Amino acid sequence: MVDVDRAIDRMTEFLGDALVTTGADGYVVGVSGGLDSAVCATLAVEAVGNDAVTGMILPGAPSEDSNMADARELAADLGITCREVSIAPAVETFRQESPHEVGPRDAGNVRARTRMVFLYLEANVNGLLVLGPSNKSEILLGYFTKYGDGAADLRPMADLYKTEVRQVARALDLDETFVRKAPTAGLWEGQTDEGELxxxxxxxxxxxxxxxxxxxxxxxxxxxxxxxxxxxxxxxxxxxxxxxxxxxxxxxxxxx
The missing domain is CATH 1.10.10 (Arc Repressor Mutant, subunit A)
Structure with a gap:
């Protein structure tokens, strides 16, 4: 069982040290309205302050409006700069130009990789590092898109199992809404992590x-x-x- 308080201290220390050693100006994290990204953004603010953290909300069907609303509210509560960009036009262009039929799973991977393109653009323009909110359960199972949501400069939560992320969220006083949500990558209609796994x-x-x-x-x-x-x-x-x-x-x- 993870020592939650010491884990939080170690993760925030890790994030603080990384800015010093890399010379980056801050962090950018995709904020989805889900638990993992909420914890990741909160840890970043705890570590380096809200002025050095940028959140990106990257909606596109089948993103749920309620999740996007929760993402906006989290960003406001944390006091971080937040950019919102729809990935829908880019994904639709890919569908139209692809030489292959793009099925639901293929489209899901395209969405994940498109989000990462926007995150790295933001990072490159502003001298930031991309934070990945992946947890140990997802990483061990390979339950992520290669070069999509699995791509990041740093993954501060990579040694936390999903159930431990929930413990950390409560210790950080995150709204219980995030803890109780059904985990989903939002890559296709009706997809949930536990349903798929x-x-x-x-x-x-x-x-x-x-x-x-x-x-x-x-x-x-x-x-x-x-x-x-x-x-x-x-x-x-x-x-x-x-x-x-x-x-x-x-x-x-x-x-x-």
């Missing part, structure tokens, strides 16, 4: 911690989480199959 994060995190932190067997992980061995095995396979998302692109070593 097939289990609640409480179950998923129990399996992952058993396999990764305790180095237990699949059978032990399944028993600890109260699920069948097949489901626990599915999460293990997801970790193995997504290893390429967590490493640099492969390259041959050439003779010299």
């Amino acid at each position: 097939g289990a609640a994060y409480e179950t998923i995190d129990t399996v992952l911690k058993s396999l990764v932190e305790a180095d237990e067997s699949i059978e032990a992980a399944a028993e600890r989480a109260g699920v069948g061995v097949e489901q626990a095995e599915r999460f293990r396979r997801m970790m193995e199959d997504s290893e390429h998302k967590r490493t640099q692109p492969a390259a041959p070593e050439l003779p010299r």
